[in-house]
Amino acid sequence: MQAALLIILTLAFASSNAAASVKPLAQPLKAAVPVKAAAAPPPPPPPQDEVFFGQCSRNKSWVVFRDYCYLYVENRDYWYTANEYCKRQGGYLASITDKAENIFVSKLTYCESVWTGRYAVDVDKLREPDNYRWSDGQTSNSSYHAHNFSRIIGYHQPLISLEDRFWYNNLYHAKQKFVCKVPNLGSGTPAPTPCPTNWKYLNGYCFFMPKFAATYIEADFYCNGRGAHVASLHNDLEVRALILLDLSTDECPVDVWTGLLKLNPCRIDYSTGASVCYRWSDRSGDYRGFPAWQTDNPNNDLVTNCVALNGRKIKSARCHERLRFACKKKA
Ligand SMILES: *[C@@H]1O[C@H](CO)[C@@H](O)[C@H](O)[C@H]1NC(C)=O
Numbered sequence: 001m002q003a004a005l006l007i008i009l010t011l012a013f014a015s016s017n018a019a020a021s022v023k024p025l026a027q028p029l030k031a032a033v034p035v036k037a038a039a040a041p042p043p044p045p046p047p048q049d050e051v052f053f054g055q056c057s058r059n060k061s062w063v064v065f066r067d068y069c070y071l072y073v074e075n076r077d078y079w080y081t082a083n084e085y086c087k088r089q090g091g092y093l094a095s096i097t098d099k100a101e102n103i104f105v106s107k108l109t110y111c112e113s114v115w116t117g118r119y120a121v122d123v124d125k126l127r128e129p130d131n132y133r134w135s136d137g138q139t140s141n142s143s144y145h146a147h148n149f150s151r152i153i154g155y156h157q158p159l160i161s162l163e164d165r166f167w168y169n170n171l172y173h174a175k176q177k178f179v180c181k182v183p184n185l186g187s188g189t190p191a192p193t194p195c196p197t198n199w200k201y202l203n204g205y206c207f208f209m210p211k212f213a214a215t216y217i218e219a220d221f222y223c224n225g226r227g228a229h230v231a232s233l234h235n236d237l238e239v240r241a242l243i244l245l246d247l248s249t250d251e252c253p254v255d256v257w258t259g260l261l262k263l264n265p266c267r268i269d270y271s272t273g274a275s276v277c278y279r280w281s282d283r284s285g286d287y288r289g290f291p292a293w294q295t296d297n298p299n300n301d302l303v304t305n306c307v308a309l310n311g312r313k314i315k316s317a318r319c320h321e322r323l324r325f326a327c328k329k330k331a
């Protein structure tokens with residue numbers, strides 16, 4: 001056993017030496033690239049870290065990221081049956097090959113605990129990173145992995161779930177939510193939408209998230225200047241869109257302004273007799289209980305008058321805080 005290890009180490013050493021001795025060649029090769037590029041300008045690089053809604057070869061529940069469609073399945077299941085479900089969809093449990101995809105899947109799942117397609121080949125070697133594979137056969141060998149070995153207790157935990165961006169070993173008999181990943185059989189290029197450049201189309205609306213944080217007043221001003229409003233949220237797809245519009249922040253979950261404004265004082269809805277205390281700034285109506293408030297919210301004092309989305313729930317926030325935000329307008 002030790003001898004075998006020695007041989008492997010020797011081989012690794014030998015191959016790294018070989019790589020070093022090859023290095024000088026890299027210069028001339030690199031120099032050759034621009035010449036080629038001048039003859040035929042390369043196409044612009046494909047959008048790397050952005051998502052598309054409703055542009056998968058599937059239904060609207062699927063989200064496009066790079067060349068794949070992803071579905072967050074919230075019915076808890078065993079790893080094996082979850083993978084079978086994904087196979088029936090034409091794919092596998094999601095593999096995660098780099099940091100951007102890791103953040104994408106984390107945000108798609110609201111940072112909750114979900115099965116990924118990763119599993120250990122040998123249950124006796126759970127602490128060895130090389131012992132793991134993706135069920136879709138993905139072998140991309142980037143150095144990226146987010147495996148956190150801190151929760152391994154026994155050999156019966158060979159299956160990996162993702163939780164708040166980290167991969168944890170989990171049990172054969174655990175039931176979890178999961179993510180399927182299937183090749184996008186669509187055209188490959190994003191379908192044209194009625195939205196301005198860089199705005200994302202979803203269900204009749206265009207969304208845009210600038211890459212900076214702002215107070216609510218600034219956010220409102222910014223959106224108004226573009227014929228839009230700070231995003232209102234009327235269904236799960238819009239909530240998820242707001243979370244996924246920007247994948248550059250390695251934070252999960254992140255606070256984002258909603259266009260919900262407090263009425264001081266509340267008014268009575270005469271048709272229902274209900275007390276109405278919030279309305280959407282884009283005049284899409286009063287707040288009717290969606291999205292749900294986090295526990296201990298809303299804050300009913302007189303100064304905490306704005307509302308942020310965190311995960312899939314909302315919470316009160318002071319309007320002068322600086323948060324990310326998205327603008328929304330009719331397509
Ligand atoms: C979309 O497709 C998935 C499976 O492909 C299915 O489970 C889901 O119910 C569908 N959603 C809608 C809104 O049709």
Ligand SMILES: *[C@@H]1O[C@H](CO)[C@@H](O)[C@H](O)[C@H]1NC(C)=O
Nearest residue numbers: 012130138139140141142143
């Ligand atoms: C991935 O890289 C590791 C170390 O760099 C190496 O031991 C392993 O064989 C590689 N795996 C594949 C599939 O290329």
Ligand SMILES: *[C@@H]1O[C@H](CO)[C@@H](O)[C@H](O)[C@H]1NC(C)=O
Nearest residue numbers: 146147148149150151166168
């Ligand atoms: C691994 O997870 C544990 C508990 O979830 C956490 O305390 C620890 O900081 C994590 N380690 C790394 C390297 O992220």
